[in-house]
Amino acid sequence: MKTQLENNIIKTERTGPVLFSPYKRGDAIKKAVKQKREDILFEIKDSGLKGRGGAGFPTSTKWMLTAAAKADKKFIVCNADEGEPGTFKDRVLLMEYPQLVFEGMVVGGYTIGAQTGIVYLRAEYEYMFEQLENYLANMREDNLLGENILGTDFSFDISIRLGSGAYVCGEETALIESLEGHRGEPRNRPPFPVNTGYMGYPTSVNNVETLAAVPHIITKGGSWFKKFGTDKSTGSKLFSVSGDCERPGVYELPWGTSINELLEIVGAKNTKAVQVGGASGICVPRSQFDRKLGYEDIPTGGSVIIFNESRNMLHVLKNFMEFFVEESCGQCTPCRIGNIKLLEGVEMIERGEFTFKYINTLKELGRTMQVASKCGLGQSSPNSFISILENFKDEIFHTTGTNGFNGKAGK
Amino acid sequence: MKEKLRAPKAQQPLIVEKPTLEDGIGSKVTVEINEKKVQVLFGQTILEACKENQIHVPTLCHHPDLCIAGNCRICVVEVEGMRTLQTACSFPITAPIKIKTSSPMVRKARRHIIDLLLSEHYGECYSCVRNNNCELQTLAKEYGVDSYTFGHVQEPVYEVDLSSYSVVRDMNKCVNCRRCVRTCIDLQEVGVLEAIGRGDKTHIGTFLEKPLADVICINCGQCINRCPTGALRANDPSDVIWNAIDDPTKHVVIQTAPSPRAAIGEVFGLEPGKSFTGELNTALRRIGFDVVFDTNFTADLTIIEEGTELILRLYKALVKKEQVALPQFTSCSPGWVKYLEHFYPEYIDNLSSAKSPQQMFGALIKTFYAQKKGIDPKDIVSVALMPCAAKKFECNRPEMVDSGYKDVDFGLTTRELGQMIQEAGIYLPEMPKSNFDDPFGEASGAGLIFGATGGVMEAALRSVIELVTGKKVEDVFANADITPVRGFEGIKYAEIPITEVGPVPKLLQHLVPDWNWLKGATLKIAVAHGTANAKKIMDDIKAGGKFSECHFIEFMACPGGCLGGGGQPIPTDEEIRKMRAKAIYDEDNSLPVRKSHENRHVAEIYDVFLTDGPCGHISHKLLHTHYIKRGKYIA
Structure with missing residues (x-):
């Protein structure tokens, strides 16, 4: 943990193909406000940019739907509720590259016809608040924000709102509920926020990293962006790497990088497993390290947690399940009670008091949770349960003595 | 757009703008439910569409009176092309989708849930x-x-x-x-x-x-x-009531409100919409209650007391130019009374000081009735059969002891009485009919309709119109059905112009000399049911809006009025409440006396017991009360 923090706090020269490539403050706004909204949409569409929060919804589609919705007010919300365990890339972007994030919001606001942008900043990032506010003040001074931006008839401003701590508020509808002052709980969808969002107005909720990519696409073009990554996963991705490796930290790598390559870069040795996508992601065993990071193979919001040979995968799983039991919003049945049952299952295995029949029933329950839960939290919380029990069954069910597992398993 | 609701958006109904012309192009969508093509209205939920096509989809968190939540997930169905299952209760149909309500995945998910x-x-x-x-x-x-x-x-x-x-x-x-x-x-x-x-x-x-x-x-x-x-x-008191019934030294009295009799059939598995007044009386006697009284009697008395109070307030305001609290609010609904005490304590002077019919009866049973029958009031156990949960609180209000004893000992709900009847081995619907006991044996239809929203207002108007104008109410409203205050609209408003006045009836002669001061006036009234609607009126009054000019407003805490009360059989929805209302209005229609002031027992009680008349000293001691400014902050 200590190394992790040091690696992120000490500002070294960051290099990367897209986000960490050179950019001159204000360029994107200057260029965008002279363009037609359709042209910007076309450029974003051409770039193939997809949501960087993890779900990978095409940004151009989201913006197009919001732009098409009829309403006298629209909002663009920057989802800076970075809460997925093992993710800390947005922190770097907000601290070191605020120009990218805010200018992305201005361009997005211009494109969808919004007058207001809201940054939903996770409560733990309160320390950034003042710095970000100062940055916004500077933008206003330079007329990159506020009334009639750069002499055009486009007016747009950004405010920063602090979250209240719940993991689920990273889910876009729960985030909107929270913004409105309610208990942070996901809404029914449809209707989607692009139609009925913040205060009932069309709202586009975008991840910090998605917005940060926009200024580069505007200034350098969609086809330049497309040069990086793969066919379906264009551009680059920030990876928050933590766990058993020599150089944890934030890395910008093109999509399509294999896990093996990533492990090489960060100096990971004797790696047994890599958890990609945080607690709600999947756990990849060594035999699959040639798989590629990208929407076609392993989609991710950027969290990479590395486990070496010394780690007990059952403990890892227990840790994740404890997290979900606590962080479920408690609204829908499959997620609220289902996660408790999965955790109980892990504890049964830990004690060696289980039957395989019941564990299989729990896997079935996990599949129900994936399809019947109200939001992405419940839909993805069984992922690690299913993937760890599947990929590490030899270790979990068939080893004896070590790992706190007494080997008296029922058959 | 629907009006704004206070619930979080996560729990609000879906807002889909429906095409205005139902049969216009594009207003219908053809969907496939379980491989059968059906036409449904644009924006309808899957659940509604299934219901219309006789396809059962189980629900749990869904309730027809409430906004959509979609959180139990029991109503999940498969929608072709969607990765996850969708909740039928919340999914609006806006495209020609294919739905499966009972696929293996759906059944397994429901069973898991x-x-x-x-x-x-x-x-x-x-x-x-x-x-x-x-x-x-x-x-x-x-x-x-x-x-x-x-x-x-x-x-x-x-x-x-x-x-x-x-x-x-x-x-x-x-x-x-x-x-x-x-x-x-x-x-x-x-x-x-x-x-x-x-x-x-x-x-x-x-x-x-x-x-x-x-x-x-x-x-x-x-x-x-x-x-x-x-x-x-x-909070069920039936065990203690059984004990009282089984105790030979106790004289157990029960009064029954109008709404339970219109709903108790539901406890026995019957369809809503039929009253069991006579059958209920017999059943109560067979259970062991010593006498059975009709709360409608004190409902009539309430009309006289509350109506007189209103006339006095108007007289003070219009003739004597004194400061009085207007509009006057009804005080029959203990839920509403406590709502006002908490949320609008500054308006408690507007509440009629007249007690609710239950509490009036309680005070009379342990005084007038006890004297008449020569029973020591301490041996009387007074039970009130009510459609209401709040009546249990009301009878326990510390100030409700004007008879010298606790005026009403127990509030019993329709559900709880239904249970007692079953326990006694009685099948209510097949009971022979019998009447209420004297000396309060007669009650009017006006008292009966207290059970429905607008009923108190209608009962009051039937009397006020006749007592003030001297005309028959039937000449103003056909069959004495005052329809502007009927129905389930959340807030009702009506104006009754007083074009002519008659002589002051004997009962009120000591209070007002003549009615001339009311000639040409327009009586403005309103009715609200459900405290959400009450809130709207109160906020309007606070803002000095149209309701602040009203003279008299009926408030009921429960949607539908007492017939939708918290003690009534479960389930409830608007259809059921409408059927109960119909049962009540049908019974009113069949009664010989339909106006409170024509109830001869009421006249009698003013002759022999409440001798200084409506709102007189005795009446004030026994039939009126005061309220507490509770506010929202409770230590």
Whole structure:
């Protein structure tokens, strides 16, 4: 943990193909406000940019739907509720590259016809608040924000709102509920926020990293962006790497990088497993390290947690399940009670008091949770349960003595 | 757009703009449900579409009176092309989709959800007040649950909250459907119940987890009516009542309100919409109640007292130019009274000081009736059969002891009496009919219609119109049905111009010399049911809007009025409430006396007992009360 923090706090020269490539403050706004909204949409569409929060919804589609919705007010919300365990890339972007994030919001606001942008900043990032506010003040001074931006008839401003701590508020509808002052709980969808969002107005909720990519696409073009990554996963991705490796930290790598390559870069040795996508992601065993990071193979919001040979995968799983039991919003049945049952299952295995029949029933329950839960939290919380029990069954069910597992398993 | 609701958006209905012309192009969508093509209205939910096509989709957190939540997930269905299952209750149909309501995936998910709910649900069905009337039980039966796949709670986790006179909360049986939350916040706008904690700690609780008696609960009991399980129930006094019945030294009296008789058939599995007044009287006597009185009698008395009070207030305001609190608010609904005491304490002077019919009767039974029969009031046990949970609180208000004893000992709900009747081995619908006991044997249709929203107002108008104008009310409103104040519209408003006046009747001659000061005036009245609607009127009055110019406003805490009360049979919805209203109005129509002032027993009681007339000293001592400025902050 200590190394992790040091690696992120000490500002070294960051290099990367897209986000960490050179950019001159204000360029994107200057260029965008002279363009037609359709042209910007076309450029974003051409770039193939997809949501960087993890779900990978095409940004151009989201913006197009919001732009098409009829309403006298629209909002663009920057989802800076970075809460997925093992993710800390947005922190770097907000601290070191605020120009990218805010200018992305201005361009997005211009494109969808919004007058207001809201940054939903996770409560733990309160320390950034003042710095970000100062940055916004500077933008206003330079007329990159506020009334009639750069002499055009486009007016747009950004405010920063602090979250209240719940993991689920990273889910876009729960985030909107929270913004409105309610208990942070996901809404029914449809209707989607692009139609009925913040205060009932069309709202586009975008991840910090998605917005940060926009200024580069505007200034350098969609086809330049497309040069990086793969066919379906264009551009680059920030990876928050933590766990058993020599150089944890934030890395910008093109999509399509294999896990093996990533492990090489960060100096990971004797790696047994890599958890990609945080607690709600999947756990990849060594035999699959040639798989590629990208929407076609392993989609991710950027969290990479590395486990070496010394780690007990059952403990890892227990840790994740404890997290979900606590962080479920408690609204829908499959997620609220289902996660408790999965955790109980892990504890049964830990004690060696289980039957395989019941564990299989729990896997079935996990599949129900994936399809019947109200939001992405419940839909993805069984992922690690299913993937760890599947990929590490030899270790979990068939080893004896070590790992706190007494080997008296029922058959 | 629907009007703005206070509930969080996560729990609000979907807003889909429907095409204005229902048959116009594009207003219908052809969808496939279970491989059958059907036409449905644009924007309809899958659940509605299925219902119209006789396809059963199970629900739990969904309730027709409440906004959509979509949180139990029991109604999930497959929509072709979507990765996840969709909740039928919340999914609006806006495209020609293909739906499967009973695929293997759907059935498995539903079964899992039921098993999960049962794993958190403490207790066994046979020891539950909702046995055979429980939606969770029905679901378990529907899906053939024969074992607890994911376990079952062995020990209760929460302490049962017995603090309230009206509502008992046993959170061990709660399945977190949040119907009570939506009822309290959205339907009633009281907001006592809310989801607290997250994840495995999520539960329904009150402000600072205080007991229900120490928060601003108005005791309306609407949450009980909408709870799918036995987590919420009324505070049941029937054991003590049985003891009193079995005690030969006690004289057990029961008064019955109009609404229970219009709904009690439902407890016996009958369709709503039929009154069992005569049958109920017989059943009560067979159970062992010594006498059976009709609360409608004191409803008539309420009309005289409250009507007189209104006339006095108007006289002071218009003739003597004194400062009086107008509009006058009705005070029959104890839920509404407590709502006002908490939320608008600055308006308690507007509340009629007349007690509710239940409490008037209580005071008369232990004074007038006890004297007449020569019974020591301390030996009388006075029970009130009410459709109401708040009446239990009302009879326990410390000031309600004007007879020298506790005026009413127990409030009993329709549900609880239904249980007692069953316990006594009686099948109510087949009972012979019998009448109420004297000396209060006669009651008017005006007292009867107190049970429906607008009923108090209609009863008051029937008398006021006749007493002031000297004309027959039938000449103004056909069949004396004052239709402008009838119906289930949330807020009703009417103006009654007084074009001519008649002589002052004897009963009121000592109070006003003549009616000339009312000639040419227009009586402005309003009716609201459900405290959410009451709130709208109160906010309008506060802002000096049109309702601040009203003279008289009827408020009922419960949607539909008393017939939708918190003590009535479960389930409830608008259709059921309409049927109950019909039963009440039908019975009113069949009665010989339909105006409170024509009730000869009422006239008699002013002759022999309340000798200084309506709003006189005796009446003030026994039939009137005062209220408490409670406010929202309770120490």
